[in-house]
Amino acid sequence: MGLEEKLPSGFLLSTVEQVAGWARRSSVWPATFGLACCAIEMMATGDPRHDMARGGMERASATPRQADLMIVAGRVSQKMAPVLRQIYDQMSEPKWVIAMGVCASSGGMFNNYAIVQGVDHIVPVDIYLPGCPPRPEMLLDAILKLHDKIQNTKLGPHRRKQIQELELAKMRSLPLLSQPGGKA
Numbered sequence: 001m002g003l004e005e006k007l008p009s010g011f012l013l014s015t016v017e018q019v020a021g022w023a024r025r026s027s028v029w030p031a032t033f034g035l036a037c038c039a040i041e042m043m044a045t046g047d048p049r050h051d052m053a054r055g056g057m058e059r060a061s062a063t064p065r066q067a068d069l070m071i072v073a074g075r076v077s078q079k080m081a082p083v084l085r086q087i088y089d090q091m092s093e094p095k096w097v098i099a100m101g102v103c104a105s106s107g108g109m110f111n112n113y114a115i116v117q118g119v120d121h122i123v124p125v126d127i128y129l130p131g132c133p134p135r136p137e138m139l140l141d142a143i144l145k146l147h148d149k150i151q152n153t154k155l156g157p158h159r160r161k162q163i164q165e166l167e168l169a170k171m172r173s174l175p176l177l178s179q180p181g182g183k184a
């Protein structure tokens with residue numbers, strides 16, 4: 001529990017949210033986690049042409065304790081799953097995950113017993129990036145969308161209120177079958 005949990009809801013907390021969001025989004029440090037062919041495109045994102053450093057991300061960390069973004073680039077084998085989870089657990093809070101490519105997002109074409117059918121079975125995913133492999137520009141776009149998400153993250157009482165509202169909206173929403181286009 002941080003200081004923001006103790007702040008009363010209102011102007012002060014809103015200001016802290018904006019400053020914390022700006023600081024966090026401007027200094028996201030990725031953990032290197034290339035697993036297959038997608039990793040080549042991830043590495044290309046750091047080259048001078050694409051220049052991931054523009055987002056304050058020039059430092060890809062080889063140690064999870066100094067990283068807060070896991071870019072899962074490539075298919076995740078069953079054997080690698082516990083290792084991935086351990087690295088995620090060792091990363092500092094708050095932390096985010098991008099599933100890069102169809103293999104990381106859903107298993108892709110590897111619909112078999114050896115491959116995890118989506119890394120969200122192992123860790124919570126913030127952004128799913130489609131493509132086989134996604135181009136560096138697509139990864140940059142995903143990172144910018146993640147920056148927006150981080151900037152607009154609510155804290156303390158605001159976050160609890162947001163979660164309650166989301167839960168209420170979910171409970172009030174119609175089942176898929178009753179929605180327009182659903183088969184009754």
Ligand code: SF4
Nearest residue numbers: 037038101103132133
């Ligand atoms: S999505 Fe395509 S490029 Fe990426 S790991 Fe899977 S097969 Fe390789």
